[in-house]
Every structure is written in C-alpha cells, then in structure tokens.
Amino acid sequence: MTLRRAAFITGIVVLCAWTSVPIYLIALGAVGGRTVVNSWPKPFLPPADLSFGTMREFLDISGVWSSAFYSVEAAVLCMSFSILLGVPAGYALARFVFPGATTYRLLIVLTRAFPVAILALPLTVGFIRLGLYDTPLGVGLMHTTLALPFAVLVSASLFQAIPRELEEAAWVFGCSPVRGFLWVVLPLALPGVAATAIFAFVISWNEVFAASVLTVRHKTLTAYLLSVLSESPLHVQFAGGFVLIIPSVLFIFLVRKRLFSMWGIANR
Amino acid sequence: MRNVLAWLGSTLFTAGLLTTAADASRAESLVFLSTQLRPIEEAQNMRKVILKDFPREVDYVTEQPPQLPVRIKAEQQGVTHTIDVVGALHGELQPLVPLDALVPLDDLAGQLNGRGIPDQLMTLGKFGTAHQLYIPWMQASYIMVANREALPYLPGGADINALGYDQLASWASAIQEKTGKRLLGFPAGPQGLMHRFFEGFLYPSYTGGVVVPFRSEAAEAMWAYFALLWKSVNPNSTSYNFMQEPLLSGDVWIGFDHIARMLDALRQKPDEFVAFPAPSGPKGRGYMPVLAGLAVVKGAPEMNGAMALIDYLDQPETQILTARSVGFFPVVKANLPPDLKPGLRLGANAIEKMQSAKDALPALLPIGLGQRGGEFDKVFMDTFQLVVLRGQKPRAVLDREAETLRRLMTETDAPCWQPDPPHTGACQVQ
Amino acid sequence: MRARYIPYLLIAPSLGFLTMLFFVPLAQTIALAFQADGIWSTENFARMAVDLNFTDAVVNTFEIVIIVVPLQLLLALAMAMMLQHVRAGRDIVLWIWSIPLGISDLAAGLVWLAILTDKGYLNTVLLALGVLSGPQSWLTYETPATLLAAIVVAELWRATAIVLVILVSGVQLIPKEYGEAAEVFGATPWQRFTRVTLPLLRPSIQTALILRTVLAFEMFAIVLSIGGRNFPVLVSEAFNWQYNQQDFGVAAAYAVIVMGVSLAATLVYLRVLRTPAEQR
Numbered sequence: 009m010t011l012r013r014a015a016f017i018t019g020i021v022v023l024c025a026w027t028s029v030p031i032y033l034i035a036l037g038a039v040g041g042r043t044v045v046n047s048w049p050k051p052f053l054p055p056a057d058l059s060f061g062t063m064r065e066f067l068d069i070s071g072v073w074s075s076a077f078y079s080v081e082a083a084v085l086c087m088s089f090s091i092l093l094g095v096p097a098g099y100a101l102a103r104f105v106f107p108g109a110t111t112y113r114l115l116i117v118l119t120r121a122f123p124v125a126i127l128a129l130p131l132t133v134g135f136i137r138l139g140l141y142d143t144p145l146g147v148g149l150m151h152t153t154l155a156l157p158f159a160v161l162v163s164a165s166l167f168q169a170i171p172r173e174l175e176e177a178a179w180v181f182g183c184s185p186v187r188g189f190l191w192v193v194l195p196l197a198l199p200g201v202a203a204t205a206i207f208a209f210v211i212s213w214n215e216v217f218a219a220s221v222l223t224v225r226h227k228t229l230t231a232y233l234l235s236v237l238s239e240s241p242l243h244v245q246f247a248g249g250f251v252l253i254i255p256s257v258l259f260i261f262l263v264r265k266r267l268f269s270m271w272g273i274a275n276r
Numbered sequence: 277m278r279n280v281l282a283w284l285g286s287t288l289f290t291a292g293l294l295t296t297a298a299d300a301s302r303a304e305s306l307v308f309l310s311t312q313l314r315p316i317e318e319a320q321n322m323r324k325v326i327l328k329d330f331p332r333e334v335d336y337v338t339e340q341p342p343q344l345p346v347r348i349k350a351e352q353q354g355v356t357h358t359i360d361v362v363g364a365l366h367g368e369l370q371p372l373v374p375l376d377a378l379v380p381l382d383d384l385a386g387q388l389n390g391r392g393i394p395d396q397l398m399t400l401g402k403f404g405t406a407h408q409l410y411i412p413w414m415q416a417s418y419i420m421v422a423n424r425e426a427l428p429y430l431p432g433g434a435d436i437n438a439l440g441y442d443q444l445a446s447w448a449s450a451i452q453e454k455t456g457k458r459l460l461g462f463p464a465g466p467q468g469l470m471h472r473f474f475e476g477f478l479y480p481s482y483t484g485g486v487v488v489p490f491r492s493e494a495a496e497a498m499w500a501y502f503a504l505l506w507k508s509v510n511p512n513s514t515s516y517n518f519m520q521e522p523l524l525s526g527d528v529w530i531g532f533d534h535i536a537r538m539l540d541a542l543r544q545k546p547d548e549f550v551a552f553p554a555p556s557g558p559k560g561r562g563y564m565p566v567l568a569g570l571a572v573v574k575g576a577p578e579m580n581g582a583m584a585l586i587d588y589l590d591q592p593e594t595q596i597l598t599a600r601s602v603g604f605f606p607v608v609k610a611n612l613p614p615d616l617k618p619g620l621r622l623g624a625n626a627i628e629k630m631q632s633a634k635d636a637l638p639a640l641l642p643i644g645l646g647q648r649g650g651e652f653d654k655v656f657m658d659t660f661q662l663v664v665l666r667g668q669k670p671r672a673v674l675d676r677e678a679e680t681l682r683r684l685m686t687e688t689d690a691p692c693w694q695p696d697p698p699h700t701g702a703c704q705v706q
Numbered sequence: 707m708r709a710r711y712i713p714y715l716l717i718a719p720s721l722g723f724l725t726m727l728f729f730v731p732l733a734q735t736i737a738l739a740f741q742a743d744g745i746w747s748t749e750n751f752a753r754m755a756v757d758l759n760f761t762d763a764v765v766n767t768f769e770i771v772i773i774v775v776p777l778q779l780l781l782a783l784a785m786a787m788m789l790q791h792v793r794a795g796r797d798i799v800l801w802i803w804s805i806p807l808g809i810s811d812l813a814a815g816l817v818w819l820a821i822l823t824d825k826g827y828l829n830t831v832l833l834a835l836g837v838l839s840g841p842q843s844w845l846t847y848e849t850p851a852t853l854l855a856a857i858v859v860a861e862l863w864r865a866t867a868i869v870l871v872i873l874v875s876g877v878q879l880i881p882k883e884y885g886e887a888a889e890v891f892g893a894t895p896w897q898r899f900t901r902v903t904l905p906l907l908r909p910s911i912q913t914a915l916i917l918r919t920v921l922a923f924e925m926f927a928i929v930l931s932i933g934g935r936n937f938p939v940l941v942s943e944a945f946n947w948q949y950n951q952q953d954f955g956v957a958a959a960y961a962v963i964v965m966g967v968s969l970a971a972t973l974v975y976l977r978v979l980r981t982p983a984e985q986r
Contacts, residue, residue: 019788027863033817037817046521048526048825049829049833052830097719100714110976114969118969119728121964121968122732122965125949126958129954130731134727136354141354162872165876169876169910200875207807216810224358224359225307241521242521246820252810264797265797466942511843514846515845515935525825650951658758665847
C-alpha cells in the first residue's frame with residue numbers, strides 16, 4: 009500500500025509541477041529582464057540582481073489602474089449576467105423535456121462556435137447604435153455572450169445529476185417549486201454555479217479581442233497591455249503577461265473552497 | 277461567499293467612483309489615435325515628452341493597424357465620434373480614403389508651406405485625389421544590420437555600404453560554411469514586413485519595377501537567386517516579426533528590417549552592430565521610404581484642436597524630439613543634433629547613405645489600391661511561400677500569381693507608381 | 707403539474723439577450739460570406755478553397771482537435787479521480803491545477819515559445835543532460851512533426867483545466883453510497899470507475915467535450931505564437947483575410963466553416979453521449 013501511495017503522491021506532485029513550472033518561468037522572465045530572456049543556456053534561477061523595474065514601469069503607465077478597474081467592472085458584470093441568464097436556462101434543460109431543447113442547445117453552442125474576431129465590425133456598429141460603445145457595460149455584455157454557453161451547459165449537467173426526488177420531496181412537504189429550487193436544489197448545485205462564476209470572470213478578464221475592438225478610451229487592462237505588448241521587447245511581454253496572471257489566479261484561490269463544499273452533503 | 281461578494285461589491289463601487297472622476301477630467305481633451313509609437317516605451321515617450329508642451333490635453337490612444345479602418349468605419353456609421361486626429365502610415369491611411377472619412381486639409385497644408393516638407397511627400401498625402409488628405413508626419417526606411425562578428429566573412433573587396441545582392445549571398449554562405457550555422461535573417465513572421473522587402477527592395481533592384489515586370493524573365497531569375505539565398509537563412513525567420521530580437525540574442529548575424537524594428541538592438545549594443553544600406557541588383561539599389569501622416573477624421577469633435585495638434589507635431593523642435601525618441605526622422609527641414617545617441621546615429625547614417633547612393637532607386641508605396649493593399653502584399657508573400665519555402669518552379673508560380681495581380685490592378689484601377697513608368701489607366705502586368 | 711410554458715419562460719431571457727447581441731450581427735456576417743459585390747454567390751468560398759493555405763489550415767485544425775481533445779479528456783478524468791483520493795490540501799491541489807485557466811492565450815503562447823525555442827528552456831535541460839550539443843530547432847517549417855507535438859503539448863497545458871473543473875463539479879454529485887455498495891459486492895476499483903462513476907459522469911463529460919471541442923476549433927493565439935506562419939489553422943486564416951487582406955467575404959466564409967464543423971461535432975456528442983431520461 010505504501011508503494012502505491014507513494015506512486016500516487018508522486019503523480020500528484022508531477023502534475024502540480026507540470027502546471028506551475030511554466031508560470032514560474034513567466035515570473036522569471038518578468039523579473040529577470042533582458043539578460044535572462046536573451047541568454048543561452050537559460051538559467052532556472054533568478055539572477056542575483058532582480059529587476060522589478062520593468063513591472064514598475066507598467067504600473068506607472070497612465071491608464072493602467074483605471075483600466076484595471078474597467079476590467080474588474082466588466083468581469084463582475086459578465087459573471088452576474090451569465091449566472092442570472094444561464095442558471096435558469098440550465099435548469100430548464102435539465103428538468104424539462106420540451107420541443108426545441110436540442111435546438112436551444114445548438115444555438116447556445118453556436119455563440120462560441122463563431123470566432124469573435126470576425127464579428128468585430130457589425131458588433132461595433134451595433135454597439136455604437138445602442139450607446140454601449142466604449143463602456144465597461146458594453147464589454148461586460150459582450151463577454152456575457154462568450155461565457156453564457158458555459159453557464160447554461162455546466163448548470164444543466166449539474167442539475168441533471170441532482171435527483172428529481174429531492175425536489176419532489178420538498179413539494180410534498182409544502183414548498184412551492186420556487187422555494188424548493190432555492191432551498192434544496194440550488195445549494196446542492198453551488199459547486200457548479202461557482203465553476204460558472206469562475207469561468208465567467210476569467211473569460212472576461214482574459215479576453216483581449218472584443219475588449220479592444222469595443223473600446224477607445226475605456227480599455228480593459230488586458231486589451232490595454234496586450235495590444236501594446238505585442239511589439240515590445242520580449243522581457244516586457246513577460247512582465248505584462250505576469251502582471252495579468254495575478255488577479256485571475258487570486259480570484260480562483262478565493263473561490264476554491266466553493267468547489268469542494270459538497271463533499272459533506274454527498275456523504276448523505 | 278458572502279465576504280467575497282461584499283468585497284467585490286465595494287470594489288465595484290469604488291471603481292465606479294474613481295472612473296467617473298477620471299472621466300470628468302478627460303472630457304475636454306483631444307483624442308489622438310495612432311498606429312505608430314505603439315510599444316509601451318514609445319507611447320510613454322509620446323505622452324510625457326513629445327506632447328508635453330502642447331497647450332491642450334491630449335489623450336494618446338494606440339491602435340493595431342488592422343483595426344484602424346474597422347474602428348473608423350464603425351464611428352462613421354454611428355452617432356458618437358470620439359477620434360480627432362489619426363496618425364498612421366501611408367498604407368494604413370489609404371483604406372480610409374474610399375470611406376470618405378478624412379477631412380481635406382488644403383488650408384492647413386498652405387499654412388505649413390514654409391516648413392520645408394518635400395513636394396514628393398506632400399503629393400503622396402493626396403492619394404491621387406485633388407485634396408490634401410494627410411499631412412506628412414515622419415519618415416523612415418528599412419536598413420540592414422550586421423553583428424561585427426560577421427564582418428570578417430565579407431567577400432574580398434566588398435564595401436559594406438555598397439553591397440550587391442550576389443555579395444550578400446557569398447557573405448551568408450561563407451558564414452554558413454565556416455560556422456555551420458545559418459545566420460542571415462529576414463522578418464518573414466506573421467507580423468513581419470517581409471512583403472515590403474519584395475515590393476520595395478528586391479523587385480526594383482532586379483527588374484526596375486514592381487507591377488509591370490512582375491513575371492518577367494528578370495523576375496524569374498530574381499526568385500531563383502532568392503531561393504538559393506534562402507539556404508543560408510535561419511529557418512526561424514518565418515517566425516521573426518522584429519529583427520531586433522534575434523539580432524540581440526545572436527540567433528542572427530545579418531538582418532533586414534524597418535529601422536524602428538532594429539532600434540532596440542542598435543540602442544542596447546551600439547558597439548556590437550553596424551548598420552548599412554540594402555544591397556543593389558542589376559537595375560540599381562532599390563529602397564522604399566516609409567511615410568507616416570496625420571489626418572483629421574470627419575465629424576471630429578475638436579476640429580480646431582486637431583489642426584493645432586498637427587501643426588505642433590510638424591514643428592522642427594517637435595520633429596527632432598520625435599526622432600530622438602523613436603527612430604522616425606523629420607519630414608520638415610530640421611537638422612538632427614550632433615548629440616544623438618549612438619544607436620540612433622547608426623541607423624540615421626545608414627538611411628542617409630541609402631538615399632544618397634549613386635544607384636539609389638526609390639520605390640514608392642502603392643497608391644490607389646484603396647482597401648486592397650493587403651491583397652497586393654499577399655501576392656508577393658504567396659509567391660515567396662510557393663517558390664522559396666515549398667520549392668516550386670518560379671515560372672509557373674509567377675504566371676499564376678500574375679493573374680491574381682492583374683485582376684487586382686484592373687479592379688482597383690490603380691495607376692502605376694514609381695519605379696514603374698507612368699501609364700494611363702490601370703497599371704498592367706506585362 | 708408543471709405548466710407547459712415554464713421551460714420557455716426560463717430560457718427566454720438568455721435567448722433574448724443573445725438575439726440582440728449576437729444573432730443579429732451573426733446573420734449579417736453570414737450573409738456577407740454568401741455574397742460577392744451585392745449578389746448571392748459562392749465566390750468567397752471558391753476563393754477560400756483555392757488559397758494556398760486552405761488545405762493546410764483544414765488538415766492542421768482537425769489534427770489538433772483529434773489529438774488534443776481525447777488526451778485532455780483522459781488527463782482530466784485521471785486528475786479528477788486522483789483528486790477524490792487526496793485528503794489534506796485538496797483545495798490547494800485543485801487551485802494549482804486550475805491556474806492555467808487564468809492565463810490568457812497570448813501569455814501561454816509566450817511561455818511555451820520561451821520553453822521550446824532554439825535557445826529555450828527545453829534545450830537548456832537537454833543540453834545539461836548531454837542529449838544535445840547546441841541549440842536545436844523544433845519549431846520551423848523544416849520540422850513539422852515536432853511543431854505539431856509542441857502545439858499539442860502547449861494546448862494540453864493551457865486548456866485541460868477547463869475540462870477538469872467541469873468534471874470535478876460533476877464528480878462531487880455522485881453519492882458515495884453507490885461506490886461503497888459496489889465495493890461491498892466485490893467490484894474492483896477499475897470496475898467501480900467504469901461501471902459506476904463514468905456513467906454517472908456522462909452529462910458532465912458531454913458538456914466538457916462539447917465546450918472543449920468548440921473552443922479547440924477556434925484556437926489560434928497559441929498556434930500563432932509557437933508556429934507563426936508555419937502552422938495555419940482555420941481561424942488564423944480567417945483573421946488574416948479579415949485584417950491583412952481586408953476581404954471580409956472570405957473571412958466570413960472561413961468563419962462559417964468553423965461554425966459548421968463545431969455544430970456538427972456538437973450534434974455528434976449530443977447523440978452519442980445522451981443521457982437516457984430515467985437517469986435525469
């Protein structure tokens with residue numbers, strides 16, 4: 009058993025390393041500056057003289073902080089809308105068999121199947137007409153269309169796995185369908201809803217293309233940095249990439265426990 | 277979860293407050309949208325150094341070149357206009373002409389008469405129409421840069437400032453033989469400017485033209501030469517967008533690129549590199565000058581401010597400041613000060629040598645292609661891919677691509693431009 | 707007794723939202739694909755098909771999808787199952803494994819390029835191990851096999867977390883009793899996995915596969931970083947036609963192809979992996 013356990017633990021460690029080593033390398037490139045990025049053979053340890061200079065340069069640039077706020081605004085809006093629109097739809101797909109269900113699923117998938125880069129022009133014109141051009145709200149709405157398929161399909165698969173009997177039991181005991189949903193089903197589905205929230209936030213935070221197309225002066229942080237970075241020297245690109253990783257990693261860390269809240273309940 | 281929500285809620289609220297405050301302060305500023313000076317350091321330079329002495333507040337926004345026509349078109353079709361001044365390359369402003377998005381600047385051009393902007397550049401700014409659609413802003417060109425370590429391998433008797441393409445080939449293969457590595461590089465990546473090399477340097481030098489002799493025998497010989505030269509080229513070239521990176525890391529010893537994309541290398545290690553003009557071929561030393569211009573968008577909210585900004589950017593002092601920061605040189609009469617940093621001085625000298633060479637053959641940017649400049653570039657890049665990368669016979673490829681080129685020229689009705697001889701009607705491929 | 711209109715009421719808000727913000731511009735763009743100079747024609751598709759990169763783009767895209775998606779499913783399943791047996795620090799491990807979710811395509815492309823380039827980290831390790839004697843190219847047009855492998859590895863790293871998070875949320879809703887009952891009846895761990903866990907995970911697997919496949923057909927940022935011009939895929943070509951050649955018709959044609967293929971794949975998944983009604 010110990011050998012098996014050891015193999016198991018090795019497996020876990022290897023997978024963790026596989027995930028984190030590239031992140032470490034990004035950080036290395038970010039603080040190592042030009043010397044690390046252009047050297048051969050590449051060093052695996054940070055140089056004696058760390059330079060946070062490049063990253064400090066970023067934070068100094070006019071507009072970085074306000075674009076960070078725009079990013080957060082757009083991401084939170086995306087998250088809220090995706091959940092508000094997606095969870096009820098997922099419930100419908102899971103609990104009801106109705107004509108048009110498959111068509112609806114396909115339509116939802118369709119929104120991700122079409123590359124957003126090609127939709128740029130009609131979208132921009134549409135947004136200008138609606139008065140949403142160059143606003144975080146507009147960007148948030150656009151990102152919601154990107155995150156909605158996740159919200160709908162993930163919550164559908166979640167609700168499918170929650171036995172109908174639980175709800176029906178609640179009705180027997182006098183709960184209205186709505187209360188039954190809110191107090192019995194939803195708590196069980198919380199991990200899925202948390203997963204949806206994470207996807208929505210992260211999709212919005214990382215999304216570059218639609219955000220740069222739809223904004224002029226109120227760019228999100230990613231659009232702002234990445235569009236400028238693509239022509240900067242390599243070490244600057246690393247610094248930018250690293251700065252962008254931190255908030256989403258932090259967010260996932262904050263909600264990680266939610267993904268496991270149901271171990272207890274599953275042990276009925 | 278509640279804590280997280282509370283935290284997010286309060287962040288949102290604060291964000292809302294702060295951004296409203298930030299917005300209020302930006303309400304009165306001019307919006308200057310530019311496809312040039314995009315990298316962070318250059319953009320900061322523009323904001324903190326170049327625009328510092330302009331009386332009004334300017335919101336300097338950068339844009340990726342392919343996005344420019346999309347954004348302008350969208351604003352034209354909408355109700356709100358945000359952009360006042362646009363700064364972009366000649367080729368990037370061209371798609372805006374058929375959109376009728378640019379304000380004629382004839383009055384402003386008259387005002388700038390005494391600044392010494394060459395007539396040739398002002399004419400380019402008309403795009404073949406009767407009105408001045410952009411005012412020239414700054415100019416640059418393409419150069420070659422070599423690591424000093426490559427110099428010993430130069431063929432005997434070759435003058436680096438007056439190389440021929442054959443000598444370039446001998447040089448590169450000598451390096452390959454002696455070191456075993458392919459150290460010549462070209463910017464053939466997805467965002468690289470390789471197409472300009474063919475349009476402005478190789479074709480004019482070998483055939484004396486660009487469109488007319490596209491499938492001539494001279495062109496066939498040229499492609500055969502280039503396919504042979506490619507054997508000494510670092511295969512990673514198809515990923516290089518900016519030659520300064522591989523030059524700095526030593527992956528490449530000899531490179532060709534736009535001067536702005538070489539500057540980082542020249543600035544970082546001026547003692548390690550030399551800059552020199554592109555080589556010459558049988559018909560001369562072809563080169564392509566690059567011109568950036570300033571235009572005003574129709575419906576701009578601050579028309580007067582826009583004109584004033586253009587005037588300011590074209591003043592000799594501002595032009596010198598720009599040259600110091602970004603490697604684009606003045607279009608007005610302004611003497612570059614002697615205390616230019618060494619890297620920039622290297623580049624400036626190379627460009628000067630190229631422009632004043634006895635066999636210099638300027639090849640202009642395409643005129644009259646409207647929005648289809650990209651299709652024009654694709655003809656050359658496709659030919660390159662088929663002949664050089666996939667090893668197909670030049671004659672068959674040239675004939676096929678010539679058909680595409682012919683169709684493009686007829687459909688756009690674009691007249692011939694230098695160095696092709698002038699021709700009434702659309703430029704014809706022979 | 708549920709009123710018949712209730713499901714429609716529940717999906718109405720999302721449908722309305724998408725119609726306004728997505729389907730209308732989509733219809734405009736699709737129309738663009740089937741028009742040339744204002745008349746309905748398939749000229750754009752013809753032009754797309756004879757382009758020198760078209761066949762490569764189609765083949766490359768399918769290669770990537772067919773290789774990457776199954777691998778990711780297997781890897782994510784293994785990771786999800788392993789997670790079940792971790793006792794202490796379970797949430798930390800899941801957090802580490804989902805970090806790639808938070809990395810934008812461009813940053814991921816950047817770091818894998820740094821690892822796999824001639825003078826990159828991989829070659830540094832190989833040099834130290836004595837396998838190589840100097841910088842070695844893996845990503846050029848002269849080495850198509852290693853280029854494909856590189857893109858597969860980078861995509862595997864970047865996007866497995868998406869599948870993992872969906873599967874993990876699904877796994878937790880499987881009541882422990884089923885597995886315990888099977889164990890009581892003498893089922894081996896493998897049998898428990900294939901006969902109990904997998905069937906109950908079907909809805910999540912279906913969702914994960916649909917989403918991952920659709921995203922895989924759309925991938926292009928990582929391919930562009932690592933492969934440059936050497937590895938055209940459908941969306942990178944669409945992007946080039948749209949922005950470099952300013953030919954919106956052909957770009958829309960490419961996008962229509964991507965959409966068609968994704969929808970076909972979705973239909974296949976919906977059919978093959980459908981959950982029988984009793985199981986809901």
